[in-house]
Amino acid sequence: KTGSNVKQDTLEKESSEGIHKAVYFLLSWVLEQSMPTIRAFWSNLSKDYNVDSYPRLQNLLANLQSSQDAPKPIITNHSKKRRHKDRGANSQQSQYQ
Structure with missing residues (x-):
């Protein structure tokens, strides 16, 4: 959509569904852009x-x-699952050993 289409759609959304929906629509469009x-x-x-x-x-x-x-929290992956190819001959063993 071009900027003018987004503006028109946002204004229509505001009149039909309210300002909150219009702002959500506009921000959703912005987030899809480069x-x-x-x-x-x-x-x-x-x-x-x-x-x-x-x-x-x-x-x-x-x-x-x-x-x-x-400060950003450090997020670590605590998953014990192994990828299928990493299981190899040990596929019958528990993944939590």
Whole structure:
């Protein structure tokens, strides 16, 4: 969809289903785009005139920034399953030995 189609679809969604559905629709579309488009969207959204016009946006952006700055948890895979090809001759043995 082109930008004008997305705008029109978003406005129609807002009038028929409400602002929450319209915003969800718009964000879903943005997330399907290329990384440069996503970055451009957030860059434009976080411009001073948008943040000044929408006080809740300032809170959202601040929370997003603080979550990006927070240390990331280390996620380890605790799965004991082995791939089929790794089982070899030991396929009859328990995978938890």
